[in-house]
Amino acid sequence: MDHTVKAFDEDITHIRGLIAEMGGLAELAISEALSALVTGDEELAKQVIERDKKLDTLEAEVDAMAVRVLALRAPMADDLREIVAALKISGVVERIGDYAKNIAKRIDRIEGRSTFEPLTLLPAMGELAAEMVHDVLTAFAARDPIMAREVIERDEKVDAFYDSIFRNVVSHMVENPKTISSAAQLLFVARNIERIGDHATNVAEMVHYSATGDYPKDIER
Amino acid sequence: MDHTVKAFDEDITHIRGLIAEMGGLAELAISEALSALVTGDEELAKQVIERDKKLDTLEAEVDAMAVRVLALRAPMADDLREIVAALKISGVVERIGDYAKNIAKRIDRIEGRSTFEPLTLLPAMGELAAEMVHDVLTAFAARDPIMAREVIERDEKVDAFYDSIFRNVVSHMVENPKTISSAAQLLFVARNIERIGDHATNVAEMVHYSATGDYPKDIER
Numbered sequence: 379m380d381h382t383v384k385a386f387d388e389d390i391t392h393i394r395g396l397i398a399e400m401g402g403l404a405e406l407a408i409s410e411a412l413s414a415l416v417t418g419d420e421e422l423a424k425q426v427i428e429r430d431k432k433l434d435t436l437e438a439e440v441d442a443m444a445v446r447v448l449a450l451r452a453p454m455a456d457d458l459r460e461i462v463a464a465l466k467i468s469g470v471v472e473r474i475g476d477y478a479k480n481i482a483k484r485i486d487r488i489e490g491r492s493t494f495e496p497l498t499l500l501p502a503m504g505e506l507a508a509e510m511v512h513d514v515l516t517a518f519a520a521r522d523p524i525m526a527r528e529v530i531e532r533d534e535k536v537d538a539f540y541d542s543i544f545r546n547v548v549s550h551m552v553e554n555p556k557t558i559s560s561a562a563q564l565l566f567v568a569r570n571i572e573r574i575g576d577h578a579t580n581v582a583e584m585v586h587y588s589a590t591g592d593y594p595k596d597i598e599r
Numbered sequence: 600m601d602h603t604v605k606a607f608d609e610d611i612t613h614i615r616g617l618i619a620e621m622g623g624l625a626e627l628a629i630s631e632a633l634s635a636l637v638t639g640d641e642e643l644a645k646q647v648i649e650r651d652k653k654l655d656t657l658e659a660e661v662d663a664m665a666v667r668v669l670a671l672r673a674p675m676a677d678d679l680r681e682i683v684a685a686l687k688i689s690g691v692v693e694r695i696g697d698y699a700k701n702i703a704k705r706i707d708r709i710e711g712r713s714t715f716e717p718l719t720l721l722p723a724m725g726e727l728a729a730e731m732v733h734d735v736l737t738a739f740a741a742r743d744p745i746m747a748r749e750v751i752e753r754d755e756k757v758d759a760f761y762d763s764i765f766r767n768v769v770s771h772m773v774e775n776p777k778t779i780s781s782a783a784q785l786l787f788v789a790r791n792i793e794r795i796g797d798h799a800t801n802v803a804e805m806v807h808y809s810a811t812g813d814y815p816k817d818i819e820r
Contacts, residue, residue: 466686548780
C-alpha cells in the first residue's frame with residue numbers, strides 16, 4: 379500500500395511538473411509575442427511560433443501520463459479529481475499558447491507601428507493576463523481554491539482593459555482610415571489577450587473543482 | 600465480469616449521449632446566433648445566451664460521470680482512452696458554445712445592419728463550422744478516425760472564408776468610416792466562427808486519439 383501511495387505521489391508530482399512547465403512556456407509566449415509586436419521583431423515572433431510545438435508535445439505527455447496513472451493506480455476521490463483536472467487543464471494551457479502564437483503571427487501584418495498609440499497599451503494588458511496564467515497554475519500546484527477564486531475575480535480587469543483598447547483602436551481607425559487593416563490586427567491581439575484571461579479563469583474553475591469537488595457557482599463562466 | 604462490462608457499456612453510452620446532447624446544443628446555438636445577427640432578433644439572441652448555461656451543466660455532468668466510471672470501473676486501454684477523450688471533448692464543446700454565445704451578445708452593437716454586405720456572408724461560414732461540429736461528434740460516437748481526419752481537412756475552408764470576410768469588412772470600413780465600430784463586431788463574429796472550426800479540429804484530434812491511441816501527426820494543430 380505504501381509503495382502504491384508513493385508511486386502515485388511520484389506520478390502526480392511528475393504531472394504537476396509538466397503542467398508547470400506548460401504554464402511557464404505559455405507565460406513566456408505571451409510576453410515575448412507582445413514584445414515582438416511592439417518592436418516589430420520578426421525573429422522573436424518566429425521563435426514564439428516555433429516554440430509553441432513544445433506545448434503540444436507537453437499536452438500529449440500529460441495526457442499519456444494521466445492515462446497511465448488512471449490505468450495503473452486507479453486513484454480515488456481527491457487524487458482522481460486531480461488527474462481529471464490535469465487532463466482538462468493541459469488542454470486549456472495549450473490553447474493559451476495558441477493565442478500567444480496567434481499574436482506572434484500578426485507581427486508582419488502591422489504597418490507604421492510607431493504611430494499606433496493603442497500598441498503601447500497592449501503589453502500591460504498582456505502582463506495582467508500572463509500573471510493570471512502564472513497564479514492559476516500556482517493555485518493548481520498548491521490545490522488552493524481561494525487563490526483560484528482570486529484569479530477568477532481578476533478577469534474583470536482584463537475585460538475592462540479590453541473594452542478601453544477596443545474604443546481606442548476604433549477611434550484611431552475613424553481618424554486614420556488608411557491604417558484600418560493594421561489597426562484591425564490590434565483588435566484581434568487585444569481580443570486574444572482577453573481570451574487568455576478567460577482561459578485562465580476556466581483553469582481556475584477546474585482548480586477549484588479539483589480542490590473542493592465543486593465548480594465555483596456564483597461566478598459567471 | 601459480464602456484469603461489469605455491461606455496466607461500463609451503459610455508462611459510456613450515457614456519456615456519449617450527454618456529449619451528443621452538448622453537440623446538438625452547440626450546433627443550434629451557432630445557427631440561431633447567426634440568424635439573430637442577420638435579422639437583429641434580440642429575443643432569439645437572449646435565448647441563445649440563456650441556453651448556454653445548459654452546456655455548462657452538461658459539461659459538469661460529463662465530468663462527474665467520467666470520474667464515477669474511472670473510480671468504479673477502472674477501465675483499461677481503449678475504454679480508458681475514450682473516457683479521457685470524453686473529458687477533454689466536453690470542455691471543448693462547452694467552449695464552442697461560448698463562441699456562439701459571444702456572437703449572440705454582439706447583436707445589439709451592430710447599427711444599420713441592412714447596409715452590411717459582409718453580414719450576408721457570415722451564415723454560410725457559420726453553417727460550415729456547425730457542420731464540422733456535427734460531424735466530429737458523429738465521428739466520436741462512431742469511433743471513426745477517418746471521419747475525424749476529414750473534419751480536420753475541412754478547417755481550411757473555414758479559414759479561407761474567414762480571410763475573405765476579413766478583407767471584405769476592412770474594405771467596407773475604409774469606404775464607410777462611420778460604420779467602423781459596427782463593422783469591427785463583424786470581424787469578431789467571423790473570428791469566433793473561425794475559432795469554432797479550430798475547436799472542432801481540436802475535438803477531431805481527440806477523437807483520432809481516442810480511436811487509435813495516437814494524435815494525427817502530419818496536420819498542423
